[in-house]
Amino acid sequence: MKRVVITGLGVVAPNGVGVPAFTQALKEGVSGVRHDVQLEKLQFSCQIAGMPQVSDDLKRQYFTELELRGFNSTGILYGVIAGMEAWTNAGFPIALNSVPDWDSGTVFGSGTSGIDKFRESIYKIDELQTRRLGSTVVAQTMNSGVSAYLGGKLGLGNQVTTNSSACATGTEAILMAYDRIRSGRAKRMLAGSTGDSGPYIWGGFDALRVCSSQYNDRPSEGSRPMSATAAGFVPGSGAGALLLEDLESALERKAMIYGELLGGQVNSGGQRGTGSMTAPNADAVRRCIAEALKNSGVSGWDVDAINGHLTATAKDAFEIENWTEALGRTGKDFPLINSLKGMTGHCLSAAGSIECVATVLQLYHGFVFGNSNCTDLHPEIAAMIDPSRVPLHQVDVKPHIIAKASFGFGDVNACLIFKKFDN
Numbered sequence: 001m002k003r004v005v006i007t008g009l010g011v012v013a014p015n016g017v018g019v020p021a022f023t024q025a026l027k028e029g030v031s032g033v034r035h036d037v038q039l040e041k042l043q044f045s046c047q048i049a050g051m052p053q054v055s056d057d058l059k060r061q062y063f064t065e066l067e068l069r070g071f072n073s074t075g076i077l078y079g080v081i082a083g084m085e086a087w088t089n090a091g092f093p094i095a096l097n098s099v100p101d102w103d104s105g106t107v108f109g110s111g112t113s114g115i116d117k118f119r120e121s122i123y124k125i126d127e128l129q130t131r132r133l134g135s136t137v138v139a140q141t142m143n144s145g146v147s148a149y150l151g152g153k154l155g156l157g158n159q160v161t162t163n164s165s166a167c168a169t170g171t172e173a174i175l176m177a178y179d180r181i182r183s184g185r186a187k188r189m190l191a192g193s194t195g196d197s198g199p200y201i202w203g204g205f206d207a208l209r210v211c212s213s214q215y216n217d218r219p220s221e222g223s224r225p226m227s228a229t230a231a232g233f234v235p236g237s238g239a240g241a242l243l244l245e246d247l248e249s250a251l252e253r254k255a256m257i258y259g260e261l262l263g264g265q266v267n268s269g270g271q272r273g274t275g276s277m278t279a280p281n282a283d284a285v286r287r288c289i290a291e292a293l294k295n296s297g298v299s300g301w302d303v304d305a306i307n308g309h310l311t312a313t314a315k316d317a318f319e320i321e322n323w324t325e326a327l328g329r330t331g332k333d334f335p336l337i338n339s340l341k342g343m344t345g346h347c348l349s350a351a352g353s354i355e356c357v358a359t360v361l362q363l364y365h366g367f368v369f370g371n372s373n374c375t376d377l378h379p380e381i382a383a384m385i386d387p388s389r390v391p392l393h394q395v396d397v398k399p400h401i402i403a404k405a406s407f408g409f410g411d412v413n414a415c416l417i418f419k420k421f422d423n
Contacts, residue, residue, distance in 0.1 A: 004181050005421060006258040007250050008090025008243030010082040010192070011357045014050030014236050014344045017058065018085060023361050025343065026369040027394050031220035033234050033345050042199050046211035048219040050236030050345030051197045052078060062153075070134045073114035078239035078350070079146035079194030080153065083108060086190060086241035087154055091255055100157025103249075105186050107177045108147040108241070109169035109193035110162050111349030114140040115200045146194050158186045166408030167309070167346070168266070169193045170240060170353025171416055175264045177244050187249045192241035195350035202235035208278075210313060211235060223346075224373040225310040225339035226320070226381055226390060233311040236345030240353030242360065257421045259363045262296035262401075264416035265289075275411040279315070282322055285413055289326035289405060292415035300327030303335045303417075304399035305368050307359045309407045310339035311346050317380035319407070324384050334385040335403075336395065342372030352406040352414065359404045363420045366398035 009019050014032025016022030025032070032050045040047040054077065059068060062081050071077070083106065088094065095101075117140045121133055139145050144162035151160035159180060165172045170193030177191035195201070205211050212232040215222035223234040250257055267288045269281020293300060306323060310316050323337070324330045340355045347354055362368055370393040377387050398420075405415040 002182050002184060003247040004178050004244050004261045005247050005250050006242050006261065006360050007245045007255040008086040009258060009357050009360060010085030010089060010241040011354060012052045012054065012078040012082045012239045013354050014052055014238060017052055017054060019089060022357070023365065026358055026361060027367065029343065029370050029372050029393065031343050031372060033219045033222055035216070035219050038199055044199065044206045045213040046206055046234065047216040048212070048222045048234055049202065050234060050347065052238045054081070070136060071140065072117040072120060073140040073145065073196070074116070074198065074237065075110055075113050075194045075196035076140060076146050076149055078237065079108055079192070080149050082192060082194070082239035082241040083150045083190050084153060086243045090243040094153070095155060097155055100155050102157040103187035104156050104189070105158030105180070106147050106150050106156055106160050106190040107173045108150055108162055108190065109164055109173040109349060110143055110146050111164060111166065111169060111195055112201065113143050113145045115196050116198060117141050119200060150190060164349070165412050166410055167348055167351050168406040168408035168412045168414040169349040170351060171356060171404065171406040171414035172266050173353065174242060174356055174416060175266060175414060178261050178264070181244055181246050188243060188245040190241060191244055192239060192353040193350050194239035195237045195348045197237040205235060212312065221373055223312050223342050225312045225341050226316050226371060226378055227312065227374045228376040228378045230312040230316065233313055233341065234345035236347040238347050238350045238354055240350060240357040242356060259360045260419045260421045262298065262417045262419050263292065264414065265292040265295055266414045268413065269411040271411045278409055280407050280413065281411055282318070284411065285322040285407060286326040288413040288415050289323065289403070292417055296417035298401060298417060300329055302401050303327060303403050305335050305362070305402045306337040307355055307402060307404045308337055308339050309405055311341055317378055320381050320384055330384055332386040332388065334389045336368050336389055336391060336397065338369055338371050338391065342374065356404055356416065359402050359418055363399060363402055363418055366396060368395045368397055368399060370394050
């Protein structure tokens with residue numbers, strides 16, 4: 001079996017577009033949650049969101065003027081930018097060869113694709129203007145649109161596909177890509193996920209009353225994972241990408257290596273026991289973490305830090321309880337733990353991949369970022385783990401192994417174990 005390393009990163013996040021800006025935001029605790037005028041006009045309960053700031057100039061670096069004509073899919077936009085950044089960050093050129101790269105592929109997940117383009121198309125069809133839809137509607141609205149765009153721009157000749165598993169999508173995509181490389185069926189895989197912006201994505205969650213509505217006048221304070229005053233999650237969007245490569249290939253071309261992916265696990269609670277469409281089965285969560293550790297050849301005591309799912313809902317304490325039981329560690333013996341969502345909101349189908357980029361950056365640069373808006377740690381969490389394990393600001397601890405988990409609607413779970421690279 002091949003060892004799998006990370007040689008490229010790309011990110012389009014609410015608090016930083018591009019790896020340098022995102023890294024700085026992590027270290028400084030910069031929030032990307034802002035007031036959203038459109039949500040206010042539409043009378044959403046939650047009127048704040050984490051939306052990446054992508055300039056027209058940046059769009060033109062990745063899309064031609066012809067491609068941008070009639071283009072209206074934020075998810076594909078974010079995914080292409082993040083994916084192509086990871087590709088070039090790994091040292092590969094954007095080649096226009098006539099022959100596909102048979103050794104390279106992509107698993108790039110998405111919750112939906114082109115929801116605004118769908119809306120635009122529906123109106124045209126209802127107005128008897130079907131012929132005016134344009135030639136790119138299908139590509140922008142099919143769920144695999146993001147992987148299809150990336151496959152074409154990079155000339156990928158190996159597997160090119162899109163997965164979809166709610167909030168676990170990005171983490172699952174990375175494990176799928178890892179499995180393909182580890183088994184020798186590809187030398188490198190671009191792995192990640194993306195999520196569209198806007199009210200037509202976020203409206204259903206607002207209707208479920210799971211979104212934060214008490215901080216509309218204080219956007220940067222609205223996303224509060226593990227806090228006693230957490231009031232629901234803040235919706236977000238963006239994309240994250242990792243270029244995974246077999247170690248032999250990476251060493252042969254003298255690539256910079258950000259870290260190693262030791263393994264992971266995905267499972268489902270079957271919506272049985274405590275599990276439902278919107279709530280996790282505790283036994284399944286613990287099994288997912290424990291089996292990820294086993295598959296990676298490490299124990300719970302080897303984990304230096306955790307990047308949790310931790311959405312700023314009532315499930316945060318429940319997640320911490322599952323971590324303590326799966327790792328067999330409590331109090332001061334618990335690893336450091338953080339949640340990116342305090343800075344970005346919950347980026348839904350993009351959350352796992354953006355958070356995996358953050359996890360790898362912590363390993364590579366030797367720090368653990370702080371938990372924004374968690375000065376009042378939830379008492380149920382404080383009863384299980386020592387408050388010192390929930391840092392409020394950047395800690396320079398040089399972690400060696402970090403566990404990353406994501407849990408999604410449909411009672412689905414994914415967990416990955418990342419390690420600092422040492423050959």
